[in-house]
Amino acid sequence: MSTPELTVAAPAQDETPGSEWWRTAVIYQIYPRSFADTNGDGIGDLAGVTAHLDDLQELGVDAIWLSPFQRSPQKDAGYDVSDYCDVDPLFGTLADFDAMLAASHARGIRIIVDLVPNHSSDQHVWFQEALAAAPGSRERARYMFRDGTGIDGDLPPNNWESVFGGPAWTRTTDPDGRPGQWYLHLFDTSQPDFDWSNEEVREEFRRVLRFWLDRGADGFRVDVAHGLVKEAGLPDYTPDPDAGSMGGDEASVPYWGQPGVHEIYRDWHEVLAEYDGDRALCAEAWLPTIAKTSLWVRPDEMHQAFNFEYLETDWDAAALRAVVTESLRAYPAVGAPSTWVLSNHDVVRHASRLALTAENPQGSGIGPKSEGQPIPEVGLRRARAATSVMLALPGSAYLYQGEELGLPEVIDLPDEARQDPTWFRTKGERYGRDGCRVPIPWAAEAPAYGFSPDGESWLPQPAEWATLARDVQQDRPDSTLSLYRDLLAERRARSLGSGKLAWIDDLGPEVLAFTNSGVTVIANLGEAAVPLPEGRVILSSGPVDAGSIPADTTVWLEQS
Ligand code: NOJ
Numbered sequence: 001m002s003t004p005e006l007t008v009a010a011p012a013q014d015e016t017p018g019s020e021w022w023r024t025a026v027i028y029q030i031y032p033r034s035f036a037d038t039n040g041d042g043i044g045d046l047a048g049v050t051a052h053l054d055d056l057q058e059l060g061v062d063a064i065w066l067s068p069f070q071r072s073p074q075k076d077a078g079y080d081v082s083d084y085c086d087v088d089p090l091f092g093t094l095a096d097f098d099a100m101l102a103a104s105h106a107r108g109i110r111i112i113v114d115l116v117p118n119h120s121s122d123q124h125v126w127f128q129e130a131l132a133a134a135p136g137s138r139e140r141a142r143y144m145f146r147d148g149t150g151i152d153g154d155l156p157p158n159n160w161e162s163v164f165g166g167p168a169w170t171r172t173t174d175p176d177g178r179p180g181q182w183y184l185h186l187f188d189t190s191q192p193d194f195d196w197s198n199e200e201v202r203e204e205f206r207r208v209l210r211f212w213l214d215r216g217a218d219g220f221r222v223d224v225a226h227g228l229v230k231e232a233g234l235p236d237y238t239p240d241p242d243a244g245s246m247g248g249d250e251a252s253v254p255y256w257g258q259p260g261v262h263e264i265y266r267d268w269h270e271v272l273a274e275y276d277g278d279r280a281l282c283a284e285a286w287l288p289t290i291a292k293t294s295l296w297v298r299p300d301e302m303h304q305a306f307n308f309e310y311l312e313t314d315w316d317a318a319a320l321r322a323v324v325t326e327s328l329r330a331y332p333a334v335g336a337p338s339t340w341v342l343s344n345h346d347v348v349r350h351a352s353r354l355a356l357t358a359e360n361p362q363g364s365g366i367g368p369k370s371e372g373q374p375i376p377e378v379g380l381r382r383a384r385a386a387t388s389v390m391l392a393l394p395g396s397a398y399l400y401q402g403e404e405l406g407l408p409e410v411i412d413l414p415d416e417a418r419q420d421p422t423w424f425r426t427k428g429e430r431y432g433r434d435g436c437r438v439p440i441p442w443a444a445e446a447p448a449y450g451f452s453p454d455g456e457s458w459l460p461q462p463a464e465w466a467t468l469a470r471d472v473q474q475d476r477p478d479s480t481l482s483l484y485r486d487l488l489a490e491r492r493a494r495s496l497g498s499g500k501l502a503w504i505d506d507l508g509p510e511v512l513a514f515t516n517s518g519v520t521v522i523a524n525l526g527e528a529a530v531p532l533p534e535g536r537v538i539l540s541s542g543p544v545d546a547g548s549i550p551a552d553t554t555v556w557l558e559q560s
């Protein structure tokens, strides 16, 4: 193959960002129940996080985002909070949280707490008080109670559907046993929505923010940040059946992305600004365009928003270039960094998703009967190549626990093991998210692969995971763990997070290529090998030899 000459375009963005840590940080998501269990009940805990901080430091991450560990009946794996200012006994105590935070900070790792403000658990004292109180009372005004329609109010107030399937309204029973009002729950019946037009709700969440900020939290990941405000009058709405369950593809939805949310986050921004150390808010907001999402991170609102448009982009060079270009235009235009993410606890792990050949709406998961089953080797190759692109991009990147081991989605979980409310509420029509939540393997030979001392695991782990355990990958230079370590070390050493990206056009339609801070990144997304330009290979996502880059492979080059 002949060696190509490269032409580098002008940088795609030229603003001068600030120096706050969250602009460039690599943030590692811990899903506590599946990370590490220390007391043998088969559910990960905060002590398990503390026990593995050295591993995370060695991996090279800047911060940890912990999915909910607050007190909860666990109907939606902790996204149903009954006490926002306490640790669920399943995960430990506030003292365990404090110890974990102190040990993280001692290693230079920041801690981001998950905050769930759209809804509480139905076991929250406020909701229990609301059920016991009369229609029109102060207690009911904290949630979205409405009279029903139809004869005797036996039909729901409108036609909204729950994200997890089925109606978004549940009728209550009055203390005298008669059917009463209905309450709104965009998610499970056990997750009633707050009424954010109520100042008492706003004041309570300021208190919750301060509670965790006072304990030293460096910021919050804000759950369903696009859902807090509902359109006045609660008009009927029928979702697009092909759109993701959290919106994202739909232009105008009466419960997603309403303009009233901006005022709430401006208020929170001020609360965080009272504290030292650049505390940050990150929005989980599934909105239809990057331009719209960028409005959430204007200078006085959130600091970051997840880039789900990037996560949802197919393994296609032109599509990826378009989404990166738009991200590096829209976010810096409002003074914010772009973020990048490929996996989390709600989507099919990218080591499987990138090899799917059928549509898979967000939150649906895949199971044994799903169409377009991925080929594991192709998925892993693409995942390694995709992460090697992501970690070369300027801005802040999110990793999801286990992706550094190349874990695939667990597709063949037995039906009786599944726990996601989506599975139950759709009567098995959508598999849901359990397949990306299986406890991670630390040690090939240990019970539960080192996840739990006596071999317990709240979801069964596949037999093949022995070969993916962390200890097996630890010293192998070609392992996925070693690749992640190298990517993170080079990213940090070369300050790629604060660099500028410039595209390279010469390498053909199936190649994505750019420079950032002296590193030339070339990803071959096509089926045929492409020539490798001159230069020293810093790292590559797969084997590269004889002057060519094979299919589904990314190379970082240093050119003299
Ligand atoms: C988004 C969370 O990431 C997801 O896991 C949860 O089910 C919903 N929000 C409801 O809180």
Ligand code: CA
Pocket: 037, 038, 039, 040, 041, 042, 043, 044, 045, 090
């Ligand atoms: Ca435990």
